Amino acid sequence: MKLMDLLTQALELIAALAAAPLFLGWVNQCRAWLQNRRAPSIWLPYRGIRKLFYKDAVIAEGASPLFRAAPYIVFGAMVLAAGIIPSMGTRLPFTIAADAIALVGLLATARVFQSLAAMDIGTAFGSLGARREMMVGFLAEPALLMVIFVASMISATTALPAIAENLATQQLALYPSLAFTAVAFMLVLLAENARIPIDNPATHLELTMIHEAMLLEYSARHLALMEWAAALKLFNYACIGFALFVPWGIATGADSPITLLASIPLLAAKLAVTGASLACIETMSAKLRVFRAPEFLASAFLFAVLGLLVHLLLGA
């Protein structure tokens, strides 16, 4: 049923766009609670984005067109990625065009443009942040690919919806390889989304920042798009994690409006749990020195490769 598929696709895109800032707000709220602070409103990211859209944009002297285009490219890449990742249903028309490897490429595109834009102005902070981002990125990307390879070897396909569908519908089995890769994925998620062991999302004007350093020159609608894209990235990563490791409850049938509707509260529950545990991890761990980041990501890669090897040997 073509219409139903299109509807699923549209629903997923809208849900991702709408819920991403909410998810970020939830993580921030949990973090504040755990740190004995008064929590900011869960709607704060929305207010921030709305406020920024009303402001007038200021652009640095000597900025090239790349600097103006980058927020749209980054945001577009994230939206497209949200369209490929199955969060509620697996019948997505978009996914014929791109599999999981293309998804990793899409995320890399966003990273490259963000870094280029940060270097474009020529401020010290911008290029510093860009370099660090590329360092984290080039170490995290192979780990992410390995994670995806393990899941695709189990399901014999690299299409993310097919993997999720296969894992959700087959008989329950223990996969040590998937457990390893889940740990690896968690580490990659933390590193890629500028979370605490690698970067502190709450810090500004500090020598250790990575992600925020790249956004310093942006203002108004550009900044709003960048921040929205960052929220979307976190949401996307969470949804990749659900598709690979806890796909149960996703709508797999061809035309099943009821299961699709039922998957919405389930996705919300998964996101709530993930956000809370993310806040827990961030509260319990201390930020690593930048020079320790390769070690952190090397262990992510190690976990993923171990998962792959264990899968090859044990078939599990």
Place this chain on the structure above:
Amino acid sequence: MTGTPFDLQLLNLCAALLLLLSFAMLAQRRIVTLVNLLAVQGSLLLVATLLLAWRTGERHLYLSAALTLALKVVLLPWMLHRLIRRLQVYWDTEPLLNISGTMLVGLVVVVFAFGLAQPIAALASTATRNAIGIAVAVILLSFVTMITRRKAMSQVVGFLSMENGLFFGAMSATYGMPMIVEFGVALDVLVAVLVLGIFFFQIREQFDSLDLHHLESLNEYQSRRSTPAQKET
């Protein structure tokens, strides 16, 4: 995978966790944690033995599980902890390679071990034959642990972890060694740790350190020996 019975899946999980623990030991810089990891490895071995005993109905496996519990989970870690306290060594500051490099070497070793175990696994007829590769990997990784460490303490832990790997290999290849061999090996290990404990004191008496680097040169040449550069880890 979906066809495999649940207890075999659990056994596979144990095997995978053993491999993971070997890597954790390889990466660990604190001796106290290293000994704790050894204890965890022993408990995993215990669980695996019990599962296998329950699955195959072999009586002697229960006995060897009891031996594992007594020796590898309780006695040896306790002895090592006592040694650490009395020798006041808590850190192993100088692995020969940095951690990431050791990890990469470890990965290569695992691939090699899996290749090595393939013909053995083809010969074995047990349900757990796939885990032989993991046992070989654990043994070789313990070798790497011993090679990359300088301090005597961590080398002993590597040695014991190697014995664990051998035990697991025997278990997955032939459902355990004959009881007499197992007792013999257990006694050997126990005596080895006792003797090595005495050695530690002797080494420290002689050189004021547990760094085995000092044992590499003869006494007459000691004046020529350059002190090892303090590498920052």
